[in-house]
Amino acid sequence: MSIIPAAVSRFFHRTASSPHFYALADRFIPWLLVIFLVLLGFGLYGGLYQAPADYQQGESYRIIYIHVPAAWMSLFIYVLMAIMGAIALIWHMKLAEVMLISSAPIGAAFTFIALVTGSLWGKPMWGTWWVWDARLTSELILLFLYLGIISLYGAIEDKRSAARAVSILALVGVVNIPIIHYSVQWWNTLHQGPTVGKMGKSSMHPSMLVPLLEMAMAFKFYYGVVVLQTAKLELLKRESTAQWVKNLTETSE
Amino acid sequence: MTLEEFLYMGGYAFYVWTSYGLTTVILLYYILAPVVQRKQLLRQLALKQKRGQR
Numbered sequence: 036m037s038i039i040p041a042a043v044s045r046f047f048h049r050t051a052s053s054p055h056f057y058a059l060a061d062r063f064i065p066w067l068l069v070i071f072l073v074l075l076g077f078g079l080y081g082g083l084y085q086a087p088a089d090y091q092q093g094e095s096y097r098i099i100y101i102h103v104p105a106a107w108m109s110l111f112i113y114v115l116m117a118i119m120g121a122i123a124l125i126w127h128m129k130l131a132e133v134m135l136i137s138s139a140p141i142g143a144a145f146t147f148i149a150l151v152t153g154s155l156w157g158k159p160m161w162g163t164w165w166v167w168d169a170r171l172t173s174e175l176i177l178l179f180l181y182l183g184i185i186s187l188y189g190a191i192e193d194k195r196s197a198a199r200a201v202s203i204l205a206l207v208g209v210v211n212i213p214i215i216h217y218s219v220q221w222w223n224t225l226h227q228g229p230t231v232g233k234m235g236k237s238s239m240h241p242s243m244l245v246p247l248l249e250m251a252m253a254f255k256f257y258y259g260v261v262v263l264q265t266a267k268l269e270l271l272k273r274e275s276t277a278q279w280v281k282n283l284t285e286t287s288e
Numbered sequence: 289m290t291l292e293e294f295l296y297m298g299g300y301a302f303y304v305w306t307s308y309g310l311t312t313v314i315l316l317y318y319i320l321a322p323v324v325q326r327k328q329l330l331r332q333l334a335l336k337q338k339r340g341q342r
Contacts, residue, residue, distance in 0.1 A: 148314060271326060
């Protein structure tokens with residue numbers, strides 16, 4: 036610890052303390068919300084109205100503007116949770132535990148959205164609601180991982196040991212993430228390959244691509260709002276007898 | 289493009305609008321639920337505190 040300058044260390048501990056985090060979250064949420072709504076407006080206008088129809092899939096492809104960003108979020112949130120799990124296990128940082136468990140419901144929701152919108156897109160395009168394709172199956176396993184984390188946390192009374200168990204599960208489950216990502220390349224089945232490539236190799240026209248990226252960013256800011264709101268609730272639940280919570284209930288009256 | 293054409297979605301209205309509608313409902317729920325639950329919890333805690341003071 037001595038190599039970390041005292042000022043940085045102080046900042047870290049101050050930020051990580053519950054009442055300080057609670058107040059900080061309150062300051063951030065309105066801004067995240069505004070940025071989310073602006074990006075959402077641009078993304079929906081561009082995706083549903085401005086972008087032309089697909090030459091093969093017609094108007095049905097517009098499901099992409101929620102399906103793909105939701106699927107990205109399902110992976111992004113899980114990786115964040117695994118990182119939080121590692122931090123929680125190594126440094127016993129309470130805030131990392133809170134952020135991990137606060138991310139699980141919204142991560143499960145995005146996974147569910149990706150699966151259902153994929154199904155609603157698959158029916159008219161593939162002629163089936165569901166196939167046991169590698170991409171679909173591994174994404175379904177991701178949903179079960181999220182649900183497993185939520186129920187494991189709920190099942191253990193002591194929240195510190197619950198958080199430790201959940202951190203381990205989150206870390207173990209992270210092996211599923213590269214499987215989901217590369218599934219369309221490893222197993223050539225029904226789900227199409229990636230449309231959006233890394234660093235400008237996308238096969239999408241900018242008029243279709245820009246709204247997709249706007250929606251993806253919008254969902255990230257949405258997640259920011261939800262995870263902070265949920266973390267605030269979780270902190271209150273965990274520390275309901277602490278002095279800072281008592282001060283909070285007094286001022287809120 | 290007329291509004292009807294827009295809503296018709298080239299014949300894919302059911303699939304497109306179900307996707308968007310369901311997503312809207314889910315995202316609204318998850319952004320509102322923690323706020324509502326926190327308000328309830330704070331109210332309960334305040335009540336408990338009052339009882340404790342008597």
